[in-house]
Amino acid sequence: MKTAKELLLAYIDGTASESAALFADKGALELPYLADLGVEPRYEGPKNIGAFLTFLHEQMYPGFKFVDVKIYIDTPDQAFGEYTIHQKSGISGKDVHQRFFGHCTSANGKIVLLREALNVLAAADGMFPGGVADIIQKRAAADLARRPSISDEARGSAVKRSV
Numbered sequence: 792m793k794t795a796k797e798l799l800l801a802y803i804d805g806t807a808s809e810s811a812a813l814f815a816d817k818g819a820l821e822l823p824y825l826a827d828l829g830v831e832p833r834y835e836g837p838k839n840i841g842a843f844l845t846f847l848h849e850q851m852y853p854g855f856k857f858v859d860v861k862i863y864i865d866t867p868d869q870a871f872g873e874y875t876i877h878q879k880s881g882i883s884g885k886d887v888h889q890r891f892f893g894h895c896t897s898a899n900g901k902i903v904l905l906r907e908a909l910n911v912l913a914a915a916d917g918m919f920p921g922g923v924a925d926i927i928q929k930r931a932a933a934d935l936a937r938r939p940s941i942s943d944e945a946r947g948s949a950v951k952r953s954v
């Protein structure tokens with residue numbers, strides 16, 4: 792049976808479908824900081840994980856490979872490592888240098904949970920042509936849309952009261 796380190800290294804080296812197949816049926820891939828960019832932060836099961844990884848491998852960072860892999864924790868059921876990509880984004884066209892940290896928990900030779908942390912600023916550069924500025928603009932527009940509108944009559948009453 793594969794250890795957590797062996798599974799993490801296979802995930803790092805694999806294609807989208809190979810990496811997804813390493814997860815247990817109810818295994819999960821979590822990237823919690825992606826929620827700050829408006830992206831789903833958790834994918835459960837090999838099929839959903841595979842769809843997300845296919846997007847990363849084929850659209851966001853076509854042909855990428857992880858480099859500078861370092862494993863810091865290695866026990867039979869847990870591994871922790873860091874790994875990097877240097878890749879041009881297929882979405883924004885920008886060169887992105889992204890460092891990941893991954894904590895892998897395994898059971899019965901499968902990944903139960905892989906929780907990754909990443910630099911959201913680098914991720915934003917890869918996901919949006921304007922990078923973080925696009926996120927700020929989208930949030931400002933969403934906030935403005937949620938505000939109740941003030942009628943002209945109410946606006947006039949407020950001006951009269953303040954005078």
